[in-house]
Amino acid sequence: MLKIKEYVKAESLEQAYELNQKRTNRIIGGMLWMRMSDAQIQKAIDLSGLGLDQIEETEDAFILGCMVTLRQMELHEGMNAMCGGLIRKSVEDIVGVQFRNLATVGGSLVGRFGFSDVLTGLLVLDTYVELYKGGTIPLAEYANMKRDNDILVHVIIKKTAGRYAYQAHRNTKTDFPVLAVAASMVDGKVKAAVGARPQRARLYLADAPTQEAAEALAAAVVTGSNMRASAEYRSHLAKVLLKRAFAEIREKEEQ
Amino acid sequence: MIVSIQLNGKKIVDDISPDMTLFKFVREHGCYSVKCGCETTNCGLCTVFFDGKPILSCAMLAARADGHRVETLEGLQKEAEEFGQFIADQGAEQCGFCNPGMIMNAIALFRENPEPTDDEIKRYLAGNLCRCSGYEGQLRGIHAFMEYKKQGGAACE
Numbered sequence: 001m002l003k004i005k006e007y008v009k010a011e012s013l014e015q016a017y018e019l020n021q022k023r024t025n026r027i028i029g030g031m032l033w034m035r036m037s038d039a040q041i042q043k044a045i046d047l048s049g050l051g052l053d054q055i056e057e058t059e060d061a062f063i064l065g066c067m068v069t070l071r072q073m074e075l076h077e078g079m080n081a082m083c084g085g086l087i088r089k090s091v092e093d094i095v096g097v098q099f100r101n102l103a104t105v106g107g108s109l110v111g112r113f114g115f116s117d118v119l120t121g122l123l124v125l126d127t128y129v130e131l132y133k134g135g136t137i138p139l140a141e142y143a144n145m146k147r148d149n150d151i152l153v154h155v156i157i158k159k160t161a162g163r164y165a166y167q168a169h170r171n172t173k174t175d176f177p178v179l180a181v182a183a184s185m186v187d188g189k190v191k192a193a194v195g196a197r198p199q200r201a202r203l204y205l206a207d208a209p210t211q212e213a214a215e216a217l218a219a220a221v222v223t224g225s226n227m228r229a230s231a232e233y234r235s236h237l238a239k240v241l242l243k244r245a246f247a248e249i250r251e252k253e254e255q
Numbered sequence: 256m257i258v259s260i261q262l263n264g265k266k267i268v269d270d271i272s273p274d275m276t277l278f279k280f281v282r283e284h285g286c287y288s289v290k291c292g293c294e295t296t297n298c299g300l301c302t303v304f305f306d307g308k309p310i311l312s313c314a315m316l317a318a319r320a321d322g323h324r325v326e327t328l329e330g331l332q333k334e335a336e337e338f339g340q341f342i343a344d345q346g347a348e349q350c351g352f353c354n355p356g357m358i359m360n361a362i363a364l365f366r367e368n369p370e371p372t373d374d375e376i377k378r379y380l381a382g383n384l385c386r387c388s389g390y391e392g393q394l395r396g397i398h399a400f401m402e403y404k405k406q407g408g409a410a411c412e
Binding site for chain 1: 297
């Protein structure tokens, strides 16, 4: 059972960063995953008072504060228009509305969860994360970094014209995906992210969104077994979902 | 730690433990409609409105709700009773355990989207689990309620 000795509503990022350097202290996001843990937290650091719950649109990007919820992402018209609804599709089957009103983009990415639809979807977009001390780096780089004590402050999604697709398979609605696939084609370059393998999402590159390329790429996807599915089943799904995602990309007009 | 939470229109000041969930807080203040069914943030039974939005109270610290507005079924008496009658008419509640969470989230849906399609209803209520009914009764109740609202709140057959 989760135990928290002290709750601190951070008054600044500097204060949150300093507190977060101690191993027994922890920043809380939506708390949906954390509340199921047996962690003993000395100080729970809450960023909800720092105004990081807004999506700001600039000329060339959408800038999401780390406390933006998955529901805000799902409902944001401009952001979804930019990516052909990829963001909405990647989050809309995550449990229910009540859950998505709490789960945050920051918490989803910092966790680098293997099952994450959010990470899978954002990996094929032109996405960066702004860290409090570590500067701004591509999400793909961040996803492969070890967890540290820095703070993910913003997620920056560049407005990059392209074709985007999202496919996932679930054993039952609202469950974690058995496999999740996101794909994009920008300036003729094809990217695909495969998540819930069940390991964390990984990015793959292809020359064109063809059925042959989907098959070749699926063969390179490393899958594993867990209670939801076997590695063999996931490998089969990778082929199916990549083919569907590439077919969707071929059919779509440039966003 | 001391928190001040507006619960169902009433300001409540209380000394709570830092790891107390909002679920426990509202129960301790007499809101017994709010229940915990799964412990895994999946069932929707503990749905409350936090600043007007439906959330899972089992996953939020009461400390985070300090200075905010929280509503439970007890605070939405008239709205809940009006809609709940249509669920009851269909026998959809059966054991009734999921009903308060289902009603809360259905009210949230109607506030956001007064005339949802079946697909929108199913999507919005996907986070409310019912293990008795298979959801058909609830869907019929929602249809009947929407028809009633369309008729301006007049009784419909």
